[in-house]
Amino acid sequence: MGAVSAVDRDRLPKQDRSRATRQRLLEAAVSCLAEHGWAGSTVSVVAERAGVSRGAAQHHFPTREDLFTAAVEYVAEERSRALRALFPQGAGGDRTAVVAALVDLYTGPMFRAALHLWVAASNEEQLRPRVTELEARVGRETHRIAVELLGADESVPGVRESVQGLLDMARGLGLANLLTDDGARRERVVAQWAGLLDEKLR
Template sequence: MRARLLEACVELLVERGYAGTTTTLVSERAGVSRGAQLHHFPTKADLVVAAVEHVMTERGIALDEAARSLGHPGTRAVLELLADHVTSSVFTAALELWVAARTDADLLAAVAPLEAKTGRETHRVTVELLGADESVPGVRELVQATLDLMRGLALATTLGDDDRRRERILDQWAATLDQTLGRTA
């Protein structure tokens, strides 16, 4: 029942945003009584914080699975994996929570440490996939810039899809990474 409530909460965050996600809608979507929902999550904040943890865990699992399926990829394949990761519905739900947390101190207190943990894990996976040597000055920042670029592309996708633009950006960034990391394309 708890898992159904969390999944319903994430679905509603994606569909209706944070403001449009209510505990009543979550319990209806999950197919559980309002009393059962209140038993597990007495407030919207309790429910959303649990959903935040759920979302962050799901994001990590999804990225690890995708990374394992790549094997030993080229730079462009790594960028495609990261771009797909940040345009998933799980990322969209996380984005809703980030925006809501900006003005909600309680939510921020729950989201910030979880996002920091997820960010560290995403950075670690990216370093491994790129075969990047972070002992070289500037490489750590280049990896972080890559992740920031991916989030920026994901934000742009929420407003409108431009696959050709995305592909050109990923191609150029892959060439930049290969050159800077001393790799052959």
């Protein structure tokens, strides 16, 4: 997620410049949502943060809803990419490492941004259908990656639900980390649940 400086930007062909502007807007939207929540996140605030004119921002994203659902979609893609990059040759059977990496997806500013969007969507009718659809898609994708990395055989009864419960736990740990640094406790919980899951998946 490297930023593109103004000088570099001027050297890029038009299409690449447009793509770089879009990416800057998405990154600014994610930071803004994570730091200020939905109420404090408007297209103008994000445009200013990204160093982009309001007009240019609206060219890319006509409405606030367009901008923020695109931003969380972008987060979801970065999350998948980051998860795959951790285990480029597969996890090699180290389930504790996989569980720890999965849980890490739910802490940090990206989850925080997504959380603000979910909570806002629960009250904002304009946002709700798009965020619901996005969340379902992200959920399926995360589940698929988890099953693959854990080497889980979903034809065995209970395995699918075990993996789902693990991801629910990860989401709950993310929420517990919202107000305080919950890292030490989280590490012990992850070790314990990774063990329980490993016994089930063997």
